[in-house]
Amino acid sequence: MVYRVAVIGGGAIAEEHLLALAGMERAKAVAVADLIEERAEGLAGRYGGLSAYTDYKEMIVREKPDIAIITLPHFLHMTAALFCIESGVHVLLEKPMALDVGQCDEIIEAASRQGVRLMVGHTQHYIAENRTAKRIIDEGGLGKLVMINDVRNVYYFQERRPAWFFQKALAGGGILMNLGSHSVDKIAWLAGSAVHSVKAVTSHYGGKGDIEGSGMAFLHLENGVPATVSQSGYQGLARNETELVFTEGMLKLETGKALWLSSGGEYERVETDRQEPPFVLQLLDLIARIEAGDDSGSNSDAEASSDSVEWPGPSLEHSRHAVAVVRAMYASHKSGREEAVKDVG
Ligand SMILES: NC(=O)c1ccc[n+]([C@@H]2O[C@H](COP(=O)([O-])OP(=O)(O)OC[C@H]3O[C@@H](n4cnc5c(N)ncnc54)[C@H](O)[C@@H]3O)[C@@H](O)[C@H]2O)c1
Structure with missing residues (x-):
């Protein structure tokens, strides 16, 4: 069909x-x-x-x-x-x-x-470098995952960005809601763990709308792994990197560009697995779920697994969690305290 x-x-x-x-x-x-x-x-x-x-x-x-x-x-x-x-x-x-x-x-x-x-559409799950990194992590050759640092700098207030992105009521927030949600998705997926709690600080110097222009967050994952998310929407050098530290080495993702591995020395580039383009894979994932033939609509991770996609894509619980974690970041900035993700409405 x-x-x-x-x-x-x-x-x-x-x-x-x-x-x-x-x-x-x-x-x-x-x-x-x-x-x-x-x-x-x-x-x-x-x-x-x-x-x-x-x-x-x-x-x-x-x-x-x-x-x-x-x-x-x-x-x-x-x-x-x-x-x-x-x-x-x-x-x-x-x-x-x-x-x-x-x-x-x-x-x-x-x-x-x-x-x-x-x-x-959590595109991070379908990007070749990310999927190869996920395979390496799950194979366990680098030992135990001990921390993740995710950094993204991009000029968020650029002229060509549609105006709704700058209004909290329309976008739900600024750079953390829009791009930080990619970081949360990527971190929780790669680490194989939900986020337990968050401490975050945001800044508001963009001069457009009422959204934050940067955010830095410290995440405690439920499996004990700590992670940082650093997002800057101000002027500067564009950067989109995720570094994962293990007991026996490190991985560095330049999202959508390259994957690097160190097992003690300098980083060496890792060839990514061959695959279809991310937006094709993403739609094939949905089609696989439709064809799983179960119309219960539970949309769980287990059902998402299929022959046409190597990894199960995001479950609805995962997608909901990404929103909850970003909301916990905003709650933490407001309260000045660490916020448990489960307490966020
Ligand atoms: N997966 C990714 O990597 C990725 C990248 C960029 C954007 N996004 C997401 O995609 C979504 C759209 O982002 P975008 O950058 O394309 O925004 P955009 O503003 O460029 O596109 C939104 C479009 O919706 C139209 N629109 C608004 N109200 C409408 C209505 N009632 N009926 C019909 N059309 C209407 C607008 O005219 C506009 O053309 C957002 O959720 C964004 O976060 C995802």
């Missing part, structure tokens, strides 16, 4: 999904919706004459796609996901799952009730 896919939201990341779809055999794009008509029509024209809509609800009702990919601003994730789920359409929802844990729970509960498959 070839899955018919509709894309909701025609911005920057929609283009990545449509590019992936253009090269896939298992799925094809049929329609795209954006509030801005020229945007929807531009994408529809560029990707092989899709149907273009300005109203995504009308698109879902008329096109009856098998899968909807939701690439909307964060504050619209829940409404759009609920509409698709209630319409019986499987959903690939861009990260972060929603603005807060309560919204995540509503979406998860609806998917379970309707028996549709829902997956959050």
Whole structure:
């Protein structure tokens, strides 16, 4: 079967999904919706004459796609996901799952009730360097994991970033919510552990909107491993690195660029495993979950495992947890104390 896919939201990341779809055999794009008509029509024209809509609800009702990919601003994730789920359409929802844990729970509960498959687009799980690192970690040759340091610098306040990203009410937060959620996802997945508690400090010097421009967080993982997340959205040198320290060596991820390994001396580059592009793998993962044939909608990690993907992708519990950890970071900045992730609403 070839899955018919509709894309909701025609911005920057929609283009990545449509590019992936253009090269896939298992799925094809049929329609795209954006509030801005020229945007929807531009994408529809560029990707092989899709149907273009300005109203995504009308698109879902008329096109009856098998899968909807939701690439909307964060504050619209829940409404759009609920509409698709209630319409019986499987959903690939861009990260972060929603603005807060309560919204995540509503979406998860609806998917379970309707028996549709829902997956959050945690792209980190499908990037070649990350997957090779995960394999090396799980093989255990580097000994015991003792700490993780994740650093990302990117000029967050750049002109071309859409305005909604700078408003807390629309984005749920700033650089930590948008990019920190990638770090949390990556850390919890690579370490194979949820985060127990968080101490964080943010700064607000961006001069746009009401969001934080940097954040530094200390994470206690449930398996005892400590991790730091350092995100800066101010001017400077772009950097996106995750260093993992083990008892017998170290790994360094330059996300999407390279993987380095040291077993005592200088870092040496590791060849990554050959694979399909990340956005293709991600959609194949959702298709594998749909085809697992269980319509209970529980969307667990175990069910996510399939022949077409080497690693199970993120479970809904994992996606919800990523939101909870970022909210714990904000709560910790406000309280000045370490916050337990389970206490975050
Ligand atoms: N996985 C990744 O690596 C990655 C990278 C970038 C963005 N994202 C995520 O993707 C999502 C979208 O981000 P983006 O950078 O593409 O944002 P964007 O602002 O470029 O795109 C959002 C689009 O939605 C449209 N839109 C807004 N309200 C609408 C509505 N009611 N109906 C139809 N269209 C509507 C806007 O006009 C815009 O074109 C966010 O959740 C973001 O965090 C993920």
